Amino acid sequence: MRVRGTPGPLRPGRRATVVIVTLAVALPLAASSIAAARPGPPSAGTASTSTSSADPGGPVPAEDRQILARAESLLTRDCMARAGFQLWLGTPPPADELLSFPYVVDDVEWARRHGFGSDLVATVDARRRADPNQRYVSGLPPERREAFLSALNGARPAGLEARLPSGGVMRRSADGCTSDAQRRLYGDLAEWYRSSKVVADLTYLRQRQVLADPAWTAALQPWARCLRQQGYTADTPERLRESVSTRGRADEIAAAVAEARCAQNGLAATTRALDARHGDELTAAYHQDVATRNRLEHGAIVRARAVVAAEHE
Template identity: 85%
Template sequence: MRVRGTPGAFRPGRRAIVVIVTLALALPLAASSIAGARSGSTSAAPALTVAPSSDPGPSGPVTAEDRRLLVRAESLLTRDCMVRAGFQLWLGTSPPADELLSFPYVVDDIAWARKHGFGSDLVKAVDARRRTDPNQRYVSGLSPERREAFLAALNGARPEGLEARLPSGGVMRRSAEGCTSETQRRLYGDLAEWYRSSKVVTDLTYLRQRRVLADPAWTAALRPWARCLRQQGHTADTPERLRESVGTRGRADEIAAAVAEARCAQNGLAATTRTLDARHGDELTAAYHQDVAAKNRLEHGALPTARAVVAAEHQ
């Protein structure tokens, strides 16, 4: 199942390879705070890919092309704001297509598994790009005082002013000042509503995946998958334990295990996963329909400004 993932790293025990988020701008050290929520929630979490709405009007989600437009416009506006504040910021490029795939339940793409195993090679490529990222080099080269000023200009001095209560528990906060907020205010208008709705909708990804993995239908579908896996020479009752069994034995073993996982997923687990993911996604979208609708509405409303900003880039 191909679902947009969150930034992460390959390690034994992960249920899925999670590689990178498409960003047109690599921003270092984004500042936000979270109280009482799960580990790993940050303000840089990617947008939830929910089941497409049957309503083709503005209440539905924007297209993938429009979302890329919004990301590009936000990148340009943030860069220009930082330049006005006396700092430099470089625009990034989208990563290769293979890095945009993640498998939060089970690897089910045999060709991808043959090429990448569980994705450790992609994580290494991401890490290599981060080490050479001009924004990271620039910030690292600033004095402590200038670095603090850079982060304050980007994110605001303190994570105060914006708040989102997450469906999974906890509260996220961010400054209403700084270039990030200035940019989003210009694009989306109501910054407080944008911050709240976007964080709530992002959190639904985590909830959806957690519900799928707790669903009895998922557990039942694992049994024939595990039997198939044993016939392939691997002993594991979940994808997570398969990764643990591979450990750090080497690239060849990683690829062999990933191919076996993907091949055995074709015997029903992949289809069950798609069904459960869609069902729980629909249920969560319905339960939080006001937040989903608000985010969609604000994104549609931001498109005219985004088009003008991107068009101005080429003038």
């Protein structure tokens, strides 16, 4: 399960941290950072929030995605219990933690509350340290800990494979409780694993393409001029963060507010347009993978609702 990394713009090659033993109800997170434009228009990995108007061929609505995540957590927990181990379910993070700014902070009110997100990173880290699953696994004897991880993830990462659009290959065991839960939900585990990893990688690839687009570079110039008028000399959001990284909280918030205000001079709109365009192009280029992921998720909803309903019986 992915957890957000340190604040700042997404760099090519950057990946979110993987926490092996944490089960959560929150939406699975694609590679991103807490701070750096509000999520852009819907793309390959973005779900609509309206159940009534859900497109059977499109992504499942956000509320259904939460049900899928909850059902997978419940099925994994029950599988681990049968193997003789305990797991505790997490809770969804607050709304501010779900906001992602992979390019530039463009929400002034968010910036006033969180700066570049260092407080949210600290909150996530504290939650991870307090996670009962982490404490439980850490307290197991070495041989039991190894057995726990094998029961959860399989003995070795083999059986499932996904070749990523950005390059490289991801592999995972087809055995273990994680795979068992996903097989029960999605049916065709190999196709689910492959298509879901490919679609998730499109988010990273889309953000990389936006940051490399000449239109993004051009839009940075008036943004940087606006920053200079407010006393900052950084020419990119990343360098602005670096310039205040060792300063106190007040300096972080002031810089983030300046970044967000200056983004209103055209950078935010350019970013949203580029994000949507590159997202549409990637969705078209990998339409078969996107369609497969969407089909399997829609097919799993009825099963997921039954699993969640049984939790309260």
